[in-house]
Amino acid sequence: MADTNLPSVETTHHEWDGIEELNTPLPRWWLWTFYATIIFALGYMVAYPAVPLLSTATAGMLNWSSRGQFAQEQAAAKAARAGTEQALASLPIEQIAADPRLMGAAVEGGRAAFKVNCVQCHGAGAAGSPGYPNLNDNDWLWGGDLRAIHTTLEHGIRHPGDEATRMSQMPAFGRDGILNAGQIADVVSHVRVIAGAEAPSRSAQRGAQLYADSCAACHGAEGKGDRALGAPNLTDAIWLYGGDRAALTQTVTNARYGVMPGWNRKLDAATLNMLAAYVHSLGGGE
């Protein structure tokens, strides 16, 4: 066993607790590598944006910029999607639905478009709120197949200035003096009975006759509603404005006049198709 007193190496003569510091020279190539990095840096400064100026920076000879690269990649992505977008814009919704790949793209595109245009009223999960329909459920005022949804999106509901908009209006039975407060209470009782929310009562019996005279024309004799008129089904569990006595009394007295804008002037054909596909995909589509 030899000691580690290497005769070929000198020390710095620093010693601490018996440990001495060797004075080993660096290899020459280490220095060259350092010079190479400097040359590389100079080249990089010439080729790429590098030197900050007052309000801008040197552009570099390659004219590369992160924004430019981003634009390029966007353009490439757009080119890759062109066929799909073309199909979504030009085909009717029924044909889109026949192609699973296209329909998948439409639903995903609709998901994004919904976040921009629809969540303000219908909510981020499309669950709605009083007065704004829940689009997830299986109850549709104007119809829940792709075409019906598409028409609703295109022309809106009670959208002024659009000939083709969904239009209907329930009379304000109380405000216009068609029924008095007692009669309205009876009608409300009847409606709550057929909806299964109340036990039958004398009031409801009286209301049944009033209903047959004033309401059945639109809502149907059994209260099942009429999609041609956007008349709600009164017997199911879903109430747009609430199903308690107060809300129903308000509805019968003053009527409601829910509106949705028609989107055909704001959104292009592809987006309308995508939104229809998305809403249809939320679980209640017919």
Added chain:
Amino acid sequence: MTPAGASVAAPKGKGQRPAPPPPPESLYVRRADIFPRAVDGFYRRLKWAIMAATLAVYYVTPWLRWDRGPYAPDQAVLVDLAHRRFYFFAVEIWPHEFYYVAGLLVMAGIGLFLITSAVGRAWCGYACPQTVWTDLFLHVERWIDGDRNAQLRLRAAPIGPAKVMKRLAKHGLWLLIAMATGGAWIFYFADAPTLARDFLTGQAAMVAYATVGVLTATTYVFAGWMREQVCIYMCPWPRIQAAMLDERSLIVTYKDWRGEPRSHGAKRAEAAGAPTGDCIDCSACVQVCPTGIDIREGPQLACITCALCIDACDAVMAKIDRPRGLIDYATFEDCRAEAAGAPPVPIRRTLLRSRTLLYFGLWAAVGMAMVLSLGARTRLDLSVTPDRNPLWVRLADGDIRNAVTVKVRNMEARPRPVRIELVGLPGGALWDSLTNERSAARGLTITVPADQVEKRRIYIRAPRTAPDNYALRLVALDGEPAGDTDELRFEKPEEGE
């Protein structure tokens, strides 16, 4: 705890010598050329064997085939980055199973402790790619230029046609080997025969050419020009290994109590009555050293324990009729004992001690755990993400609907029919977004394509009075067990909502 700055050399610091050293000639030195002499012996032959094995494994592995049926590649070892799959013979690893790779790394770490504590820097001396390729390049150099003395003469010779031809031949061969090395690398990442054809016809991806270019350059520069510089200045291994050696690890060491004082004329010195050691200062050990050190100066960072000096010295000892092992594998402890006159310790005792056995036990345990978990892992699994917005939807008839997104992972190279079943939830039914509520049932049959994840959106409806909890169970319909069950909560409105 020393006060801050204690390590900085204070003007009147304790232990500082009064006379400052003369400034060194230069802060930098150029690399001294090293021309290791060819040597033959036990360790040299061991190195040849390991070198042949490692190079064969490296070059041949991508070309081995392994039949996995029509849906998966048939390359035995393949890192498929595009599809995020790793194939290793019968084992296929998905990205979420990266812990197997982590396990391999843990095994490599413990293996390093094990090897180092037992036989010192054996990795450096025998198996490290830098060592293997440098050895190969040295061999090529000897084949073209001749052995050490011929190489020295050639270096001193003036430039002429013969010298130029030899230099061209040498660097050409080096570049060819380097290209083959870089070339072999890319075959691990794509189907080797296809890629080879594409590569040669210029059809391969840019990244393939770039990779080959970079690896060719690094192989040529590191094994041709830098060699021991990589080990001494670039590699953390020598530092790490130095910290892992203990007094009972085997290192290559010169037994100075036997060798010193060195004697050039042993017979004459003996006749004169002077003490003589076995070392005759023939410098064979220095001439064969690939890192150009003198092992007789003691253990040092630049020694990669390739043991070629042992072979060289043993040959000399045989010639002068002395016992072998003047330079030999030994431990610090044995050296002390031997210097004090004890007989040499058999290597077996060095290898089998509590530390190495503990490392081996740990290493084997990790390996066994991985093998067992590989054998027991299911190749079909279900993951369920419930919708959070809205949590529930009231349907027209008053029932409540929940929605979940399920992913069924089929990690086998064949399509598999599976059924997703509802567990619990009396009166409940499910359907997926590709059908509609009319096909609601207690279960849903899906065929998951080979080696794919099938994603479906599933609706579950149940009466308002349904219990809070239910589960989705995955059942394989091809008779193989795959009972993956996910417990879920059935979200519904509060009372009166």
